[in-house]
Amino acid sequence: MKFGILINEGPYQHQASDSAYQFVKAALEKGHEIFRVFFYHDGVQNATRLASPPQDDRNIIALWSALAKEHNLDLVVCVAAALRRGILDENEAKRGGKDAHNLADGFRISGLGQLIEAGIQSDRLVVFGD
Amino acid sequence: MSEGVIKKFMYVNRKPPYGTVYALESLEVVLIGAAFDQDVSLAFIGDGVYQLTAGQSTGGIGMKNFSPTYNALGDYDITKLYVEKESLEERGLAIDDLMEVVYEDEDEDYAEKPSIRLVSRAELADIMAEQDVLLNF
Amino acid sequence: MLHTVNKSPFERNSLNTCLGLVKPGSAVLLIEDGVVGAIKGTAIEDQLIQAMQSCKLYVLGPDLAARGLAEDKLLDGIQVVDYGGFVDLVAEHTSVQSWL
Structure with a gap:
């Protein structure tokens, strides 16, 4: 079966991203397909490669990146929500004249149509979500 | 775009506007989603009913009043805004406290009709059970 | 239809709202902070017993364990599932409503 996942909250503050990660892992283990994981609202914060949690804590961003690589997951970050909150890929940084970009490996920025x-x-x- | 597939999408709104961004960003999804020609409805349950109150005035909090956008939904063929009657009553509100949201019915010579449909909890439960995709913000 | 609830019923009204809108034959899965509602002897026990007359109630085991709540404290009739069981519940029901 094909699952779509929507994550509405950022990492650490809420359990939403952790729960979604465990769900996706379990679904893949059972042979299901993950059509897409879409990050919206503060959920876009799950895609910052600059997150630096202490070593004894899980690195949620890195967990998603690794899972995406292993299973070829489509991790999509909403562009409007991301730009508001300062999550940028190279293109968006260039377009907005910003001096840095921070999108983690395995994520891509796209529109809300991807959620629909x-x-x-x-x-x-x-x-x-929360 | 996905041609041919029409699913029932319901956007379930349970939070007041402004205190958090959910109501505004939910509306953004609704507007984008309208281009996909799906069978779309919105549900306003619990504190979600505050999203539709008439006379919202946000000058004093420095935020944009996005409530007029609900009235534009009809232009996108989004004409089913279900408001749970019990939620209104529990909050001391009545339908008259809400904005007037209308759409033009193409099938009836573009007659203006109300988009807000007051439904009981039991009716809403039936409508929710028919949905394919429920988006919660 | 599967309903998930992730909020404590003692802090937020998500479970209450959910139970007001579930149809007979539906399933309700308590996850995250929602699991605290699944225990015997709480103020909402009667409401859950009533709900179980027409719906199935599940609780996510890993969230229960994380919060130090033993399975023998659970209200009779509530079934424990792991994340795999969560996936199965989603697959078995035609739609999912997340009461956040």
Whole structure:
């Protein structure tokens, strides 16, 4: 079965991203397909490669990047929500005249249409938030 | 775009506007989603009903009043705004305290019709059970 | 239809709102802080017992364990699932409503 995932909260503050990660891992282990993981609202903060948690804590951003690499996951960050909150890839940084970009490996920035498409294409859409 | 597939999408709104960004960013999804020609409805439950109050005035808090956008939804063929009756009553509100949101019905010579549909909890439960995709913010 | 609830019923109204809108035959899964509602002897026990007459109630085991709540404290009739069980519940029901 094809699952779409929506994550509405950033890492650490809420359990939403952790729960979604555990859910996605379990779904993949059961042989399901993850059509897309979409990050919205403060959920876009899950995509900053500058997050530097202490060594004895999980690095949620790195966990997502690694899972994406291993399973070829499509991790999509909403462009409007990301720009508001200072999450930029190289293109957006250039376009906005910013001196840095911070999108982590395995994530891409795109529009809200990608969320709607995930709702249409997936057999189930599961929302994790606050 | 995905041609041919029409699913029932419901946006479930349960938070007041301004205190958090959920109401505004939910509306942004609704507007973008309108281009996909799906069967879209919005539900306003609990504190979500405050998103539709008439006379919102945000000058004093330095934020943009986005409530007029609900009235533009009809232009995007989004005409089903379900408001749970019990939620209004529990909050000391009535339908008259809400904005007038209307759409033009193409099938009836563009007659103006109300988009806000007051439904009971039991009716809303039935409508929710029919949905394919429920988006919660 | 599967409903998930991730808030403590003692702090927020998500579970209450959920139980007001569930149809008979639905499933309700308590996750994250929502798991604290699944215990015997709480102020909402009667409400859950009533809900279980027409719906199935589940609780996410890892979230329960993380909060130091033993499974023998659970209200009779509530089933414990792991993340794999969460995935199965989503697959078994045609739609999911997350009461955040």
